[in-house]
Amino acid sequence: MTTLDFPLRKKNHEKISMVTCYDASFASLIEGTELDCILIGDSCSMVMHGNPTTLPADIGMMVTHTKAVRSKTKKFIVSDMPFLTTRKGLENAVDCAGQLLVAGANAVKIEGVDGQEDIISHLVKSGIPVMSHLGLTPQFYNAFGGHKKQGKTEDSVEKIKREAKMAEELGCFSVVLECIPQELAEEITQSILIPTIGIGCGNDCDGQVLVLQDLLGMSDFTPKFVKKYLDGRNLITVALNEYVRDVKNGVSNESN
Ligand code: KIV
Numbered sequence: 001m002t003t004l005d006f007p008l009r010k011k012n013h014e015k016i017s018m019v020t021c022y023d024a025s026f027a028s029l030i031e032g033t034e035l036d037c038i039l040i041g042d043s044c045s046m047v048m049h050g051n052p053t054t055l056p057a058d059i060g061m062m063v064t065h066t067k068a069v070r071s072k073t074k075k076f077i078v079s080d081m082p083f084l085t086t087r088k089g090l091e092n093a094v095d096c097a098g099q100l101l102v103a104g105a106n107a108v109k110i111e112g113v114d115g116q117e118d119i120i121s122h123l124v125k126s127g128i129p130v131m132s133h134l135g136l137t138p139q140f141y142n143a144f145g146g147h148k149k150q151g152k153t154e155d156s157v158e159k160i161k162r163e164a165k166m167a168e169e170l171g172c173f174s175v176v177l178e179c180i181p182q183e184l185a186e187e188i189t190q191s192i193l194i195p196t197i198g199i200g201c202g203n204d205c206d207g208q209v210l211v212l213q214d215l216l217g218m219s220d221f222t223p224k225f226v227k228k229y230l231d232g233r234n235l236i237t238v239a240l241n242e243y244v245r246d247v248k249n250g251v252s253n254e255s256n
Pocket of ligand 1: 020039040041042043044054080133176178199209210211
């Protein structure tokens with residue numbers, strides 16, 4: 001998959017599947033699946049580093065995870081621009097986006113559009129594909145008063161619709177819509193030519209993205225909207241306890 005395939009997939013009504021990935025071992029597993037593309041989300045701050053929000057993910061963290069994932073997969077990778085990296089001027093944004101592409105990303109994701117129009121446009125014109133992210137943008141955790149569903153007021157609906165249109169006009173190749181009402185996600189999906197990738201906003205988007213550990217049932221907290229495709233925590237616990245029993249009983253843990 002390349003950036004050019006995203007609008008084509010929308011045109012041909014072929015849904016786009018995306019999951020997050022942060023490390024080499026899962027990247028090698030994903031490489032053997034039918035998944036279309038990978039998001040190295042700044043959710044790594046929470047999932048891999050145990051922080052309560054995505055805010056502590058900095059460019060060093062994102063570069064490290066991007067390199068690890070790229071070492072094991074040829075799939076299309078989008079890496080998140082960390083908190084405030086697009087708010088410290090053009091030079092800083094270009095430097096950070098450049099680091100992510102050099103580390104192996106094919107594109108970067110930027111939360112929100114307002115106030116970042118020049119930066120998004122400049123990155124796109126510089127050969128750095130940009131995926132937009134609207135709705136519940138976790139970097140706005142403090143402004144939103146928590147990880148809260150968006151698009152619940154008229155103002156919020158108008159802002160999300162306007163920003164989606166703007167993302168398309170600025171040259172973004174796709175837009176993630178997170179935790180907004182299904183009807184709003186559907187309306188946006190029908191009103192723009194670039195694909196929408198949904199999370200927690202129904203089935204009408206042009207694709208879906210989930211946090212890998214959530215869909216595999218490995219997370220200690222999983223958002224209500226996430227379907228668990230594996231009872232990961234339980235399966236891993238059982239396996240680890242079996243190992244412990246083998247160690248305690250002096251049973252060999254070598255494969256035959
Ligand atoms: O960081 C992330 O994992 C994300 C997805 C939840 C869309 O941005």
